[in-house]
């Protein structure tokens with residue numbers, strides 16, 4: 001004859017808490033449970049009932065003795081197998097059963113099924129069956145927070161039976177309910193037992209214990225069989241309709257032949273969905289976390305945008321000159337004839353389009369003013385510069401004047417005292433819009449204003465300058481500005497010294513705007529560096545505040561996490577859910593940061609009248625970096641959450 005082992009066999013179980021070595025809470029407990037029994041464990045508060053139930057339900061591993069489930073020695077199993085065995089064998093109902101208040105009843109009931117990774121259709125069939133057996137089918141779509149105490153316990157029972165466990169363990173399930181609601185809950189449990197589920201109930205209420213077919217008592221650390229109370233309902237265990245074999249191991253029964261990989265993928269997907277669910281079901285907390293990351297990434301993306309925009313702005317001003325302008329420095333000692341010779345030489349170089357001479361005069365000595373007398377008074381309102389140029393320079397720098405041909409009077413041979421005034425400084429001299437006919441005093445000599453400078457794209461400073469013919473000033477250091485065909489600036493700069501001074505090319509120095517172009521890179525680097533380091537500081541703060549907020553939230557989620565652990569979610573599973581939550585939060589922060597950064601860049605560009613430039617790398621990198629930083633922030637909280645003891649769910 002083949003004898004099947006009992007469902008549960010406990011022998012010589014001892015359990016003491018390390019902090020309390022006076023006496024074991026449980027001493028040498030022994031218990032055998034056959035399938036289909038309804039067992040009550042009674043005893044005074046503090047007598048060790050919950051401690052025993054924790055041992056039985058595999059929520060506690062710190063005991064001594066022998067414990068077999070279906071003949072399998074529990075001590076021989078590794079922790080992850082215990083997680084699986086627990087989830088398969090037991091369903092849990094506690095005094096205050098946890099339900100995520102922001103989730104629907106159906107979702108709460110599906111918790112254990114989802115952790116197993118069952119297909120959604122299967123989940124919904126099992127959920128509605130479980131809800132029907134506890135009489136909660138109409139509440140499937142309601143939020144858990146809207147349930148009464150009794151309904152909440154029925155949700156807990158439905159969640160417990162949805163996974164089709166062999167045993168329901170219930171620790172004071174009616175402890176928070178009025179007696180009538182308590183009896184309803186007991187009727188539900190009795191009915192489940194009648195249909196074949198083993199029930200182990202802990203209670204201090206003898207009236208409630210009376211529903212059981214067998215009553216045990218915890219007292220002074222010992223577990224004793226009691227003379228049977230009169231059962232509150234007719235004894236039915238004799239003709240228990242045992243469920244089919246599938247009910248003993250539903251997880252194995254439901255496993256398709258497609259193999260472990262399929263299930264691992266399903267479960268991995270479930271962890272991801274769970275994390276989405278956790279993030280979206282607590283919108284306020286998630287919003288706070290996301291905005292910390294969003295702020296940091298707005299800063300980072302904004303820094304990238306403003307850096308590029310500013311650099312592009314400088315680039316725009318430089319490109320005009322970069323490829324086609326060369327400046328040749330003219331020593332003050334060079335005679336006017338020699339200067340004319342140099343200009344002549346330069347004009348003859350291939351690819352040179354025009355050459356002009358410019359000398360900046362000391363404002364202090366030039367001192368332009370409207371009246372001669374004013375030259376003596378302090379504090380002239382004119383803050384621009386005074387420069388001396390020839391006709392060639394006006395052409396070279398593409399200066400526009402009014403009247404158009406005013407530059408003619410700057411021919412080297414014309415020695416008239418004439419002046420052009422930049423249109424932005426007309427007011428400094430009290431000149432009208434044309435300025436013509438007026439007289440200005442420069443260097444103590446009167447110059448007649450023959451026109452105004454209306455545009456100077458290559459040297460915007462001329463718009464704020466007074467310009468006189470270079471033939472009027474003595475021998476001063478000046479620059480010859482050479483404009484070449486586009487792209488020939490550096491070639492010409494290299495050729496100029498040899499052309500002008502074949503014997504001593506080192507004596508001639510030149511500059512090209514290409515040297516200025518390096519400035520652009522410098523400016524971009526400086527700006528990016530400054531804004532970037534600010535944003536990285538923000539990012540560190542975001543990671544730290546995200547990490548601490550998540551770390552703190554582990555505390556408030558203890559019950560939820562412990563219950564998930566009790567229902568079979570492994571330690572790694574808990575950690576993975578947390579990491580996903582961090583990733584998703586960071587990703588959302590990164591995406592919002594892209595939006596914020598664009599707004600910042602466009603806003604600042606509008607204010608400065610620049611055209612906004614946003615490097616695409618920043619747009620792509622921010623969300624990725626966000627997800628990464630979110631995961632980093634979630635690391636410690638994830639480890640802490642994984643350490644939560646499933647027995648916490650019972651307290």
Ligand code: ADP
Nearest residue numbers: 017019020025044045046047048049050051052
């Ligand atoms: P009951 O469920 O019968 O009210 P418990 O099993 O919860 O009793 O507790 C039994 C005894 O063990 C009590 O004295 C309690 O203070 C102690 N105890 C329970 N849990 C812990 C724990 N985690 N650490 C230390 N002592 C505990």
Ligand code: MG
Nearest residue numbers: 049050051171
């Ligand atoms: Mg208790």
